[in-house]
Amino acid sequence: MTTNNRHAGGKYVHTFNPNKAISPDSALRLAKNYSFKKNGIDIYSRVSTIKQPVWVYFKTDSFISSETHFLVIENCNFNLITLYAYQNDSLKLIERKGMSLPYQKDNLFPEQTSFCIQPNTIYFIEAYDLFNIVLPIFIRTNTVNIKSSVFKNYFNGFYWGVISVMGIVALFFFIRSKERAFLYYSLFLFGTIVLNLCLEGYLFAYFWPDHPEINTHKIAIYALSAITTPLFVYHFLDIKSYYPGTKFVFLILTGVFLLIPIMSFMGWYAQALYSLQMIAFLQIIVYIVYGISIWKKGNQNALYFILAWSLYLSSIVFAVLSSLNIIPRTTFVNNYVQIGTLIQGGIFSFIMAGKYQQYKLTHIQSQEKIIDVLKERELLLTNQNDTLETTVFNRTQELNRTNNELNTLNTKLNELVSQKTWELQKSLEEIVSTNNQLHQFNYITSHNLRGPVSSLKGLIELYSEEKDATERAVYIEKIRHVINRMDEILIDLNKILSYRNSNSIKELIDFETMISNNLRQLEIQRIQVNLYIDPSLEIYGIKSFYESIFYNLLTNAQKYSSPERTLKITIQIIRLAEHRFTLTVSDNGIGMDESKTGDKLFGFYKRFHTHVEGKGLGLYITKNQIDMLGGTIRAESELNVGTTFIIELPC
Numbered sequence: 001m002t003t004n005n006r007h008a009g010g011k012y013v014h015t016f017n018p019n020k021a022i023s024p025d026s027a028l029r030l031a032k033n034y035s036f037k038k039n040g041i042d043i044y045s046r047v048s049t050i051k052q053p054v055w056v057y058f059k060t061d062s063f064i065s066s067e068t069h070f071l072v073i074e075n076c077n078f079n080l081i082t083l084y085a086y087q088n089d090s091l092k093l094i095e096r097k098g099m100s101l102p103y104q105k106d107n108l109f110p111e112q113t114s115f116c117i118q119p120n121t122i123y124f125i126e127a128y129d130l131f132n133i134v135l136p137i138f139i140r141t142n143t144v145n146i147k148s149s150v151f152k153n154y155f156n157g158f159y160w161g162v163i164s165v166m167g168i169v170a171l172f173f174f175i176r177s178k179e180r181a182f183l184y185y186s187l188f189l190f191g192t193i194v195l196n197l198c199l200e201g202y203l204f205a206y207f208w209p210d211h212p213e214i215n216t217h218k219i220a221i222y223a224l225s226a227i228t229t230p231l232f233v234y235h236f237l238d239i240k241s242y243y244p245g246t247k248f249v250f251l252i253l254t255g256v257f258l259l260i261p262i263m264s265f266m267g268w269y270a271q272a273l274y275s276l277q278m279i280a281f282l283q284i285i286v287y288i289v290y291g292i293s294i295w296k297k298g299n300q301n302a303l304y305f306i307l308a309w310s311l312y313l314s315s316i317v318f319a320v321l322s323s324l325n326i327i328p329r330t331t332f333v334n335n336y337v338q339i340g341t342l343i344q345g346g347i348f349s350f351i352m353a354g355k356y357q358q359y360k361l362t363h364i365q366s367q368e369k370i371i372d373v374l375k376e377r378e379l380l381l382t383n384q385n386d387t388l389e390t391t392v393f394n395r396t397q398e399l400n401r402t403n404n405e406l407n408t409l410n411t412k413l414n415e416l417v418s419q420k421t422w423e424l425q426k427s428l429e430e431i432v433s434t435n436n437q438l439h440q441f442n443y444i445t446s447h448n449l450r451g452p453v454s455s456l457k458g459l460i461e462l463y464s465e466e467k468d469a470t471e472r473a474v475y476i477e478k479i480r481h482v483i484n485r486m487d488e489i490l491i492d493l494n495k496i497l498s499y500r501n502s503n504s505i506k507e508l509i510d511f512e513t514m515i516s517n518n519l520r521q522l523e524i525q526r527i528q529v530n531l532y533i534d535p536s537l538e539i540y541g542i543k544s545f546y547e548s549i550f551y552n553l554l555t556n557a558q559k560y561s562s563p564e565r566t567l568k569i570t571i572q573i574i575r576l577a578e579h580r581f582t583l584t585v586s587d588n589g590i591g592m593d594e595s596k597t598g599d600k601l602f603g604f605y606k607r608f609h610t611h612v613e614g615k616g617l618g619l620y621i622t623k624n625q626i627d628m629l630g631g632t633i634r635a636e637s638e639l640n641v642g643t644t645f646i647i648e649l650p651c
Contacts (some may be wrong), residue, residue, distance in 0.1 A: 016055045024091035053128040063119040067141040073113040076201035086122035103209035110205035184232035191225035220261035227257040308347040545625040552618035557587035586644040592637040
């Protein structure tokens with residue numbers, strides 16, 4: 001055999017394939033009796049599920065280099081491979097390696113089986129595997145072998161990295177869209193990595209080196225790595241829409257992938273191997289047939305799907321043909337399965353990215369429809385209010401005319417008419433007050449409850465994904481806190497509905513607790529807030545209004561914080577006069593240009609920053625609530641310095 005041979009195999013001297021295991025002495029006698037035959041091909045390859053060994057013997061040449069020389073077999077999946085040296089007319093056992101033994105640390109690389117050899121020596125190799133024998137043998141110096149294997153490892157690392165990134169991106173798409181096609185695609189990609197790691201020997205070398213019995217069930221690992229493939233194809237091609245009655249085909253394919261591990265663990269290795277080989281080729285043909293049919297129905301993505309699976313199928317055919325020595329084992333051919341998988345994954349990822357963009361577009365359109373509906377409702381409410389005011393005004397005018405007519409008839413009835421007019425005016429004020437309360441109730445319901453509900457939804461999703469019991473307990477505690485917060489808001493809403501007179505629902509305001517609750521809800525650290533409350537203040541008011549005011553102002557500070565510095569908020573509540581106090585909220589955010597905002601800051605649907613989400617409702621509602629409390633609000637702001645809101649309210 002040639003030293004440092006780079007082409008697959010090299011030249012075997014003699015090979016022999018007995019019907020059953022034989023002893024080294026028997027192998028030596030057979031060699032002397034010329035029972036071995038010369039093998040002129042580069043690779044000995046025999047695909048079989050019969051437990052038969054293959055014997056090979058050859059003589060090494062004189063080594064020119066003083067480096068250590070290795071017999072390298074670029075196949076790590078042998079059940080057992082034994083190296084003998086011919087010495088003193090007998091075969092001396094040199095070393096045994098294989099997947100039926102604990103992984104040996106002196107093996108140079110996980111993807112190969114290597115032995116240290118000497119020059120001018122006859123060696124015998126006994127190769128034994130449960131499934132097949134493929135012997136690409138090389139004699140290399142250590143330097144050459146490292147160069148060859150390092151390239152292989154670099155390529156594998158690149159392959160695993162690219163496929164991992166694709167899988168993580170697909171998983172991210174699933175989390176954002178909840179579309180199962182993304183989840184199955186992510187599992188399909190990660191299964192591809194597991195399959196490659198197993199085939200290349202990395203799982204054995206680094207995950208269970210001391211448990212070779214696991215390698216007996218490699219077929220089970222291969223099958224499980226592909227179990228989500230039928231489900232991915234079913235959702236990717238949207239087969240339910242085109243062929244709703246054929247879901248059973250993909251369920252059967254999935255079921256076979258589940259059955260193969262069971263067959264392996266029952267010891268039916270040959271049946272498991274045949275089933276896996278058959279289903280592996282059959283499923284690709286089925287996928288391509290479905291793809292062609294759906295493409296003909298006008299689905300353009302199906303064309304890329306056909307191309308991707310055709311490339312993958314060709315990569316498997318290349319691998320089989322090279323293992324049978326029908327085509328030469330070049331570097332390109334040796335890595336074509338990974339290359340085909342990379343191209344296939346790239347095509348699928350491109351299509352899946354397009355699907356995600358379509359999902360985002362649909363989601364945005366849905367949000368726009370919701371906003372349009374809200375605007376229509378607001379417009380309807382405004383029109384109803386205008387109609388009511390016009391009706392009341394006309395009624396008042398009518399009553400005034402009636403009063404003037406009655407005045408001329410009987411001056412004694414003037415006092416009675418005046419009383420009735422006052423009562424009607426009082427009714428009008430109550431109607432306007434009720435209308436304002438309905439505005440506030442609508443705001444508190446749709447705005448103040450949104451934060452806790454969103455928090456609750458997110459916490460429940462995190463809880464469902466979390467496996468650790470301790471972390472789950474933390475999420476349960478946070479969920480309980482959000483529920484308690486929602487309960488407080490609902491109690492306040494009930495109070496508003498129970499009393500029409502705002503004076504009847506006034507209560508003592510606990511500013512510190514109220515602010516702490518808002519900070520916790522918004523996940524703002526208490527250390528970021530400088531709070532001062534005049535201890536002499538004792539304020540009675542509508543609690544839900546104050547909670548809403550703080551929530552909106554703190555939300556604004558959080559939304560429009562500067563990316564260049566840590567958010568800092570200063571809150572001061574001090575007495576201004578005997579019956580009046582001031583509430584000031586300052587932040588160090590991005591600020592505003594007051595020449596542009598003017599008096600529009602508290603307008604309806606007014607926004608002056610577009611880089612964060614929002615509808616411009618918070619400050620509008622806040623001003624309305626402060627007006628109803630009999631107070632005023634104004635803002636002082638400077639770009640890149642911060643904003644201060646100054647509120648004056650009666651005690």
